[in-house]
Amino acid sequence: MEHPSGRPWLVGRWTDDEMLVAEAGRARVAVVGPSSMTREHLTALSAAHSDALAALDRIGRATSGSCHLLASQDGCLRSQGTASRLRRLFFTRVAGVTVACDRLDVLANATRADLDEQLVAARLMDPLLPHPLGDQPLWRGVSAVPAGTALFTDTDGTARTRAWWKAPEPELSLAEGAEQLARALTDAVAVRTGPGGLISADLSGGIDSTSLCFLAAHGKSRLLAFTLDGADPANDDLAWAHRAAAGLPDVEHMTVPTSDLPAHHTGVLHAGEGVDEPGPGLRVRASFAEVARRLAARGSRLRLSGEGAYQILSARTPYPHTILRTRPRTAITHLRAHASAQRWRWLPTLRALADNRPYGDWLARTARDLSPVLALDGTPALSWQMTRPQLPPWASPEAVTPAREALLRTAAQVEPLATTHGQHEALWSIRNGTRLVRHLARITSEAGLPTHYPYYDDRVIEAALSVRLDERTTPFAYKPLLKLAMGQTVPAELLTRNTKGEYSAELHDGLRAHRTQLAELLDQPILARLGLIDADLLRRACLSMYPPRLSLVALEATLAVETWLRAHAPAPTATAPGRTVAA
Amino acid sequence: MSVPVVFRERNRLPLHRRLLPLLAVAAAHLIGRLSPLRIRRILTACSRGGRPATYAEAARARTEVVSVSVRCAGQGCVPRSIATALLCRARGSWPTWRTGTRTVPMMAHAWVEAEGRQVEEPALIQGTPPLITIAPRS
Numbered sequence: 001m002e003h004p005s006g007r008p009w010l011v012g013r014w015t016d017d018e019m020l021v022a023e024a025g026r027a028r029v030a031v032v033g034p035s036s037m038t039r040e041h042l043t044a045l046s047a048a049h050s051d052a053l054a055a056l057d058r059i060g061r062a063t064s065g066s067c068h069l070l071a072s073q074d075g076c077l078r079s080q081g082t083a084s085r086l087r088r089l090f091f092t093r094v095a096g097v098t099v100a101c102d103r104l105d106v107l108a109n110a111t112r113a114d115l116d117e118q119l120v121a122a123r124l125m126d127p128l129l130p131h132p133l134g135d136q137p138l139w140r141g142v143s144a145v146p147a148g149t150a151l152f153t154d155t156d157g158t159a160r161t162r163a164w165w166k167a168p169e170p171e172l173s174l175a176e177g178a179e180q181l182a183r184a185l186t187d188a189v190a191v192r193t194g195p196g197g198l199i200s201a202d203l204s205g206g207i208d209s210t211s212l213c214f215l216a217a218h219g220k221s222r223l224l225a226f227t228l229d230g231a232d233p234a235n236d237d238l239a240w241a242h243r244a245a246a247g248l249p250d251v252e253h254m255t256v257p258t259s260d261l262p263a264h265h266t267g268v269l270h271a272g273e274g275v276d277e278p279g280p281g282l283r284v285r286a287s288f289a290e291v292a293r294r295l296a297a298r299g300s301r302l303r304l305s306g307e308g309a310y311q312i313l314s315a316r317t318p319y320p321h322t323i324l325r326t327r328p329r330t331a332i333t334h335l336r337a338h339a340s341a342q343r344w345r346w347l348p349t350l351r352a353l354a355d356n357r358p359y360g361d362w363l364a365r366t367a368r369d370l371s372p373v374l375a376l377d378g379t380p381a382l383s384w385q386m387t388r389p390q391l392p393p394w395a396s397p398e399a400v401t402p403a404r405e406a407l408l409r410t411a412a413q414v415e416p417l418a419t420t421h422g423q424h425e426a427l428w429s430i431r432n433g434t435r436l437v438r439h440l441a442r443i444t445s446e447a448g449l450p451t452h453y454p455y456y457d458d459r460v461i462e463a464a465l466s467v468r469l470d471e472r473t474t475p476f477a478y479k480p481l482l483k484l485a486m487g488q489t490v491p492a493e494l495l496t497r498n499t500k501g502e503y504s505a506e507l508h509d510g511l512r513a514h515r516t517q518l519a520e521l522l523d524q525p526i527l528a529r530l531g532l533i534d535a536d537l538l539r540r541a542c543l544s545m546y547p548p549r550l551s552l553v554a555l556e557a558t559l560a561v562e563t564w565l566r567a568h569a570p571a572p573t574a575t576a577p578g579r580t581v582a583a
Numbered sequence: 584m585s586v587p588v589v590f591r592e593r594n595r596l597p598l599h600r601r602l603l604p605l606l607a608v609a610a611a612h613l614i615g616r617l618s619p620l621r622i623r624r625i626l627t628a629c630s631r632g633g634r635p636a637t638y639a640e641a642a643r644a645r646t647e648v649v650s651v652s653v654r655c656a657g658q659g660c661v662p663r664s665i666a667t668a669l670l671c672r673a674r675g676s677w678p679t680w681r682t683g684t685r686t687v688p689m690m691a692h693a694w695v696e697a698e699g700r701q702v703e704e705p706a707l708i709q710g711t712p713p714l715i716t717i718a719p720r721s
Contacts, residue, residue: 232710233710234710336653337653337656337657340653340654340656340657340658340659341657341658342657342658343657343658376658548689
């Protein structure tokens with residue numbers, strides 16, 4: 001796609017239905033990604049405004065779906081991803097020109113950027129990496145455009161960013177919010193079913209994906225529902241999926257046992273290839289790609305996933321800190337339940353409730369103690385972040401210093417994502433969630449079938465986040481907002497489910513099945529060469545007895561950084577002669 | 584495994600029916616803190632002379648325990664199961680009290696059984712091999 005000047009504006013590979021461009025006078029506006037926008041509507045909207053760059057504000061608000069928005073007028077540019085952070089933008093200067101891209105690795109390659117080892121050390125804190133460290137590129141010289149922010153480029157190539165999105169204040173009642181959510185979700189699914197043909201949708205049996213299936217079944221596409229049958233005998237997802245499938249009109253239901261797919265951690269040695277940052281969830285890379293291939297072979301053109309519902313539908317446990325100030329009675333009832341369910345100790349709980357420090361102060365203080373947090377240790381999850389940042393037990397003292405510095409440097413200049421603990425945590429968990437699915441969306445696209453995440457569409461997020469914290473979250477009801485929103489769409493019986501199957505058996509099986517590759521990966525880990533981990537401790541945790549009460553996610557984060565470094569770090573400096581390792 | 588994500592509905596008991604469940608919960612909290620060996624000894628002694636509890640009896644006891652104690656309604660499976668068994672015993676019966684662990688994924692749990700079934704437990708613990716079993720002796 002070219003500018004009126006004839007120089008290239010947008011470079012990439014898109015299918016026809018992914019890319020929409022409108023021209024109005026000297027301005028051009030492009031929408032990249034699934035959206036409710038039509039060419040006519042887009043042309044009308046851009047023509048109504050003399051300033052195409054400013055018109056993106058209105059176009060952004062009027063569009064359902066998940067897309068990059070780009071405008072060019074008189075040599076000035078505006079480019080933006082989504083507020084969800086699912087579609088991102090990065091920028092740097094290449095040969096004097098500001099270049100923006102949705103992939104970090106492309107820009108890093110173009111500028112031969114060096115790794116920022118301080119931030120690599122900080123990544124070992126994943127998934128408890130505090131805002132905004134998870135947004136920052138691990139390469140020097142490449143910048144990220146924050147979620148909900150647009151990049152403006154002037155004629156002389158200078159670039160600046162400006163926020164275009166603000167999270168809604170949580171002030172609607174459950175009933176008002178449910179109505180909005182129902183509308184937003186219906187639109188989000190309609191964007192995907194609109195073009196017709198065959199689409200697939202996950203039907204795990206949980207209410208998140210079940211809701212999407214029922215919405216999709218009423219759309220213009222035929223539906224292929226897809227269920228994974230978990231290995232754990234206590235996982236009752238399949239039974240619920242069959243009940244849901246029986247209630248769906250005209251739907252084909254495909255069930256695949258997880259044992260039939262590549263185990264978790266398949267291809268672990270190459271898990272970091274082709275992804276632009278260490279990603280949680282890359283252990284399922286092979287099985288996601290395999291599912292994508294199978295569904296594409298059936299003629300499906302995309303797959304809907306219920307991922308994201310957990311992040312947007314309920315605030316997480318810091319919310320009582322927020323509502324204690326406005327609705328103390330509700331807060332105390334909820335607190336008693338949370339405290340009992342998670343065994344919080346009372347004194348620390350009271351102290352956490354009284355803690356009103358701003359985000360930056362809290363962050364600076366967390367930098368003092370980065371030791372691992374163990375499950376059920378009695379610490380209340382009421383702060384800016386449910387659990388404080390932590391390094392795994394195998395992190396070396398040399399990793400603590402740069403991680404701490406990264407926190408302190410950030411703390412000095414950071415603003416929280418929202419003014420209250422409750423809403424900040426909700427937004428932060430959305431951003432952590434999209435970090436995962438951004439990679440999976442790309443991996444499945446490459447395997448022939450893009451995965452779509454309607455719950456992470458900006459309009460859907462806005463609807464969910466505008467509901468009062470204590471109404472969309474209560475320890476006594478399961479996802480009340482979605483249940484109310486889907487009351488007319490999903491049969492009542494299916495909405496009674498209060499449980500969700502989980503797949504940690506597959507995770508453990510995968511670790512066991514790939515011990516040889518993991519051993520090879522950890523034989524001479526790059527992280528150890530950088531001095532960031534104690535390789536022996538990591539090997540022991542990964543290959544024999546895992547530290548009790550430590551979340552397996554800590555191991556996954558380290559493996560993600562290691563595999564990513566393996567794919568992207570410059571080759572090791574030559575080892576001393578005679579020290580070649582016999583295979 | 585399937586994870587229960589919300590508190591079960593808790594029915595409020597009328598005041599005059601709360602005393603016995605509260606006593607059972609109080610005792611269970613004390614007993615639950617002891618070593619497994621002591622717990623086993625105490626519960627074995629308690630079980631003596633009780634006839635096997637029916638499912639209905641055990642389920643009722645469990646409901647009452649949960650309704651008077653938010654701890655037992657949450658993650659407190661040890662005090663909950665002990666209190667349930669003690670409450671049954673106070674009424675003349677004894678369910679099978681069990682605790683067990685599974686390693687992959689790691690989980691430890693305590694529960695009661697009657698008529699050969701787990702009492703009001705989610706699918707969560709199916710396949711958890713018991714380590715300690717205190718059954719009614721007839």
